[in-house]
Amino acid sequence: MKLSEVNFNFAQKINKGALLTVQDSCGRINTMTVSWGGCGILWGKEVCFIYVRPTRFTYKMCEDVCDFSLSFFKEGERKDTLSFCGTKSGRDHDKIKECNLSYKTDDGYVIFDDAEITIKVRKIYSDFIKEECFIDKNLLSNYKNNDFHKVYVCEIIDIQ
Numbered sequence: 001m002k003l004s005e006v007n008f009n010f011a012q013k014i015n016k017g018a019l020l021t022v023q024d025s026c027g028r029i030n031t032m033t034v035s036w037g038g039c040g041i042l043w044g045k046e047v048c049f050i051y052v053r054p055t056r057f058t059y060k061m062c063e064d065v066c067d068f069s070l071s072f073f074k075e076g077e078r079k080d081t082l083s084f085c086g087t088k089s090g091r092d093h094d095k096i097k098e099c100n101l102s103y104k105t106d107d108g109y110v111i112f113d114d115a116e117i118t119i120k121v122r123k124i125y126s127d128f129i130k131e132e133c134f135i136d137k138n139l140l141s142n143y144k145n146n147d148f149h150k151v152y153v154c155e156i157i158d159i160q
């Protein structure tokens with residue numbers, strides 16, 4: 001389905017946490033919790049915006065390939081999973097195994113059986129958030145370690 005066809009409050013859902021999951025070019029799969037992001041229309045396409053700090057293990061994978069999935073669970077479900085995947089790194093853990101997340105892959109997209117909604121996305125543009133571009137300098141308090149997010153603008157390929 002398209003974004004315009006789903007009855008889905010993206011802002012409300014991502015604020016509660018979603019899983020950004022990537023299969024890299026070696027076939028390795030990792031997932032991390034994200035709660036910052038948005039969606040809308042850009043360049044005539046339905047897109048979503050994802051923000052990943054370069055310190056994340058997932059970051060290297062997002063740089064390696066173009067296709068990611070964003071998984072949303074039913075309200076109140078998989079809270080432990082979202083917490084684990086938002087505090088532990090794929091450098092040290094097989095988070096998918098440890099969280100008992102069963103999945104299938106579809107054209108490189110990872111789809112968790114327990115997800116209520118999965119958005120398949122393809123990155124089409126990326127750049128770092130830049131210190132000098134902040135108009136409200138108070139927001140720089142989010143970057144005490146200079147780990148400025150990379151923003152990925154991703155075309156929404158399918159929502160299921």
Ligand SMILES: Cc1cc2nc3c(=O)[nH]c(=O)nc-3n(C[C@H](O)[C@H](O)[C@H](O)COP(=O)(O)O)c2cc1C
Binds near residue numbers: 031033090
């Ligand atoms: C609720 C929640 C939301 C998060 N949102 C983001 C996010 O939007 N972007 C980001 O870079 N990290 C975010 N994080 C932090 C990563 O999920 C966390 O650092 C994770 O351990 C990275 O895993 P990785 O090293 O396997 O990539 C969030 C963490 C939590 C708990």
